[in-house]
Amino acid sequence: xxxxxxxxxxxxSLRQSDIQKxxxxxxxxxxxxHGKPLVYFDNANTPQKPQVVIDSVNDIYTKYYSSVHRGVHxxxxxxxxxxxxxxxxxxxxxxxxxxxxxxxxxxxxxxxNLVAQSFARPQLKPDDEILMTTMEHHANIIPWxxxxxxxxxxxxxxxxxxxxxxxxxxxxxxxxxxxxxLAVVHVSNSLGxxxxxxxxxxxxxxxxxxxxxxxxxAVVHQKVDVRKSDCDFYAFSGHKLYGPSGIGVLxxxxxxxxxxxxxxxxxNMISQVTFEKTIYNTLPYKFEAGTPHIAGVIGxxxxxxxxxxxxxxxISRYEKYLLDYATQSMQEFSDIRIIGSxxxxxxxxxxxxxxxxxxxxxxxxxQEGIAIRTGHHCTMxxxxxxxxxxxxxxSFAFYNTIEEIDxxxxxxxxxxxxxxx
Ligand code: ALA
Numbered sequence: 060x061x062x063x064x065x066x067x068x069x070x071x072s073l074r075q076s077d078i079q080k081x082x083x084x085x086x087x088x089x090x091x092x093h094g095k096p097l098v099y100f101d102n103a104n105t106p107q108k109p110q111v112v113i114d115s116v117n118d119i120y121t122k123y124y125s126s127v128h129r130g131v132h133x134x135x136x137x138x139x140x141x142x143x144x145x146x147x148x149x150x151x152x153x154x155x156x157x158x159x160x161x162x163x164x165x166x167x168x169x170x171x172n173l174v175a176q177s178f179a180r181p182q183l184k185p186d187d188e189i190l191m192t193t194m195e196h197h198a199n200i201i202p203w204x205x206x207x208x209x210x211x212x213x214x215x216x217x218x219x220x221x222x223x224x225x226x227x228x229x230x231x232x233x234x235x236x237x238x239x240x241l242a243v244v245h246v247s248n249s250l251g252x253x254x255x256x257x258x259x260x261x262x263x264x265x266x267x268x269x270x271x272x273x274x275x276x277a278v279v280h281q282k283v284d285v286r287k288s289d290c291d292f293y294a295f296s297g298h299k300l301y302g303p304s305g306i307g308v309l310x311x312x313x314x315x316x317x318x319x320x321x322x323x324x325x326x327n328m329i330s331q332v333t334f335e336k337t338i339y340n341t342l343p344y345k346f347e348a349g350t351p352h353i354a355g356v357i358g359x360x361x362x363x364x365x366x367x368x369x370x371x372x373x374i375s376r377y378e379k380y381l382l383d384y385a386t387q388s389m390q391e392f393s394d395i396r397i398i399g400s401x402x403x404x405x406x407x408x409x410x411x412x413x414x415x416x417x418x419x420x421x422x423x424x425x426q427e428g429i430a431i432r433t434g435h436h437c438t439m440x441x442x443x444x445x446x447x448x449x450x451x452x453x454s455f456a457f458y459n460t461i462e463e464i465d466x467x468x469x470x471x472x473x474x475x476x477x478x479x480x
Contacts, residue, residue: 223251
């Protein structure tokens with residue numbers, strides 16, 4: 060194996076012993092796949108869950124499950140209290156000013172659809188513009204395409220350079236009085252690029268353009284502070300943050316959320332209903348129609364506690380160490396091209412083998428017990444920009460190790476043997 064002069068883990072704050080302890084928190088990491096120890100590098104898709112999250116969901120159903128906000132009985136009061144404590148945890152986690160600014164939704168996708176329909180649609184006129192970037196996930200493209208179809212507004216796209224970074228001068232040129240919203244991904248799920256969102260928000264706000272940030276990949280890798288960045292909306296998913304699937308968060312500035320009509324009608328989002336008219340509930344309930352994902356919300360709270368306990372600073376530094384090691388080690392393969400080499404990157408490594416399809420790469424690695432994602436990663440326009448149909452993508456979490464990356468590198472060698480390249 061190539062020996063690379065990489066600084067030791069000591070400077071990363073998470074030591075080998077910490078990682079071994081952390082790994083014991085994730086029961087699935089002890090399993091085997093095709094008789095080989097699981098190496099799980101599909102974390103940008105969805106990471107595994109620590110025992111505390113599994114226990115918290117199990118406890119809900121075994122000890123105090125009941126509906127929230129609707130009962131006077133003991134179980135309902137307990138589940139309501141824990142549900143609302145989770146809202147406080149999310150508020151602190153992203154440094155929101157008010158707890159009512161935290162709306163529980165199904166995930167990032169629903170959060171963006173909510174903003175598209177409740178915030179953008181009522182104000183958009185023909186020839187208004189929604190600005191996004193080339194590296195958006197489909198979840199931050201299609202809701203805007205739909206609202207453009209409904210209103211006659213147009214999509215505008217900020218180009219990126221060959222490293223996978225936004226071309227900032229082009230971004231500035233695209234801001235104009237017709238721009239009614241900037242919708243931009245914080246960390247690209249396909250490239251790992253960390254976008255300069257604070258600078259982008261500042262530039263947009265100078266022209267009174269509100270900004271939505273797709274934070275699905277970002278909240279996992281770095282501290283997000285919605286007050287510091289001054290974004291107007293921030294969306295993320297619980298499952299990417301080591302919590303349950305089917306739960307997510309929309310943060311919105313209180314004044315904006317208050318002025319927006321509800322997204323869906325139903326129970327919980329009302330304060331008074333007659334057949335003639337309805338008076339809507341206050342924030343955040345106005346946007347939380349129906350029985351929510353109770354176990355999801357409480358499980359997300361447990362995940363946030365878990366992450367906070369380790370510390371996002373330490374997580375960030377350790378993941379960068381893994382990324383640097385993998386990136387440098389892959390230089391050994393002259394027939395591998397890394398897609399996305401931004402200066403500021405999260406621990407996401409997309410690559411293509413010349414002459415070998417990404418799906419073949421993924422299938423052979425799977426036989427070695429290594430899980431990566433292959434395909435377009437829900438970013439087809441980005442694949443078109445790089446002129447590739449698909450990439451193979453290894454994405455690292457803080458429970459991964461250098462030894463696992465070595466197993467992965469051996470797997471890449473095996474692919475070359477199989478294909479005689
Ligand atoms: N956005 C998810 C991924 O990147 C689905 O894999």
